């Protein structure tokens with residue numbers, strides 16, 4: 001069943017624009033962009049690098065291992081060597097809590 005789960009506090013992003021959380025055994029990267037907070041799978045679709053450790057430019061994150069680029073807003077892969085997207089999660093912020101929408 002799909003549900004909203006709280007994974008962070010909005011205040012967590014005051015000092016850092018990126019946060020990695022683990023939900024149900026999955027690493028999820030949260031990015032605070034100018035227009036809101038976005039969540040995608042932390043594990044690069046090419047291998048196992050952490051996208052939360054990648055360089056962020058506007059709404060794009062570059063994998064720290066081989067340089068594949070992903071759209072933080074959608075999870076879409078934008079460059080080789082990634083050939084598949086990473087999962088993207090809807091995000092909402094309520095009462096200072098950051099929720100992602102997950103399916104069991």
Ligand code: FES
Nearest residue numbers: 044046047063066
């Ligand atoms: S692990 Fe991310 S591009 Fe290779």
